[in-house]
Amino acid sequence: MRLSILAFALQALARRKARALALGGGLAFAVALVAAVIFLTESLRAEAERAHAAQPDIVVQKLVGGRPTTISAAEAAKLTDIPSVRAVTPRVWGYVFLPSLQGNVTIMGTPRGAPPLSLANGVLAEGRDVVPGAHEMIAGAELAHFLGMRPGDELGLPTGNPDAHALKLVGTFRSSLDLYTADLVICDDDDARALLALPAGDATDLSLSLANPAEARVVARTIGERIPGARVIERDLLARVYHLAYGRRAGFVLGAAIPALLALLVLAWDRASGVGPDERKEIAVLKAVGWSTSDVLWAKLFESLLVGASATALGLLLGYAWIFWLGAPGLRPALVGWSVLYPRAALTPAVDVAQLLGISLAVLGPFALLSVVPAWRAATTDPLETMRS
């Protein structure tokens, strides 16, 4: 019996096709927008967290006037004897502005003993790792492409230090790693120091690896005591930054979309909760031919379910296709920024089934329930009176 009512509900919707399509279309658009923002945000956060595990357990910076500044590499000696500290490495990195690019590139020095990058471990698309002292560099595929460089070409990066050498490109990163390397130049520590005009003996920060990462909090406290004014960043706390950074961006985009979403939902509510004269007449006829109030309510509930469910399904599909199949045109700049060098790597879905079900239920539940009360009112009025009016 319920299936017959379901079929009747579909036929009733087909009789009011324009209204059902307008209602379903608006709802599908709202679902697609919300789902797309969530898909993109979760995907970006997951990408950042993917590289998180390989980061140093603790990074120590020096603050002057509340801003990070360079730190003396000699400070490392104060930290090596802290229990659980396995190694302290001064790192040299920073930014160089490229006028031809109208943007910054990130320069990262390679300390001695750093793990190698190669074609074999899948990091490089072509070429090899830099040889210390040979004035070589590896660049992101996007940056090399923008500068029109091929392995073997040399580039003199603009710097205030006349002693800085031009660097020879000896390798490029795989384009699938663009999200991390689009603006990256890796060279040896001495070249990075020269390019960044970093005084000898200074480092950008100190990275610490611990024998037991669970002791990071205790080690961080000790570092604070030994280097007063240092800013100690624990790896585990950085996960929170990613949640905040990407969540906040998603919040801005969703916040900007609130008026449009509200307008659509008010329209949907108005359409779903109002029972027009034709529908009242239809309900009266159904009651007159023997349908019970319960049957009428089921029919109205099924109508809402059919519109809501198909709109939700369509919205989820559109949102997913927008982000992962089409590459998020329009939405990507709003959420990831306007960098000159855009990482082109495809995004990987990180959203799980529970979140998809959550979006669906958040739309379907209220939408279906909204339609019951007006249908109840119409179904409990006298059919003769309704037909006469």
Add this chain to the structure above:
Amino acid sequence: MTTQRRTTLAAVVLVVSPVLVIGGLGLDAHARRAAKERDAASIDALARRLPSSDLALSGGARWLRTVSLEEPGAAFADGPALPDPDPAGAAMAPPVEAWSR
């Protein structure tokens, strides 16, 4: 198949369509994640040579290239829903002329 049966079947399919779509998208997402897993070793090797695991989404001039290390106060003084003092993204990009000046 009678018209009534076809209508009933279509209605049932429409009602369960979110479940079908979620299942399909779940499968596609699973396949994409599995493909990405093949990059895990290279990401791990690369990450050891990066300043941070932040994504290359915006230039360092805006203090947001390595947001986790550079944003003043990150990762400690930040809070949920706090406005970004210098957002890298929003609904509208600045005009190209202003950006390239």
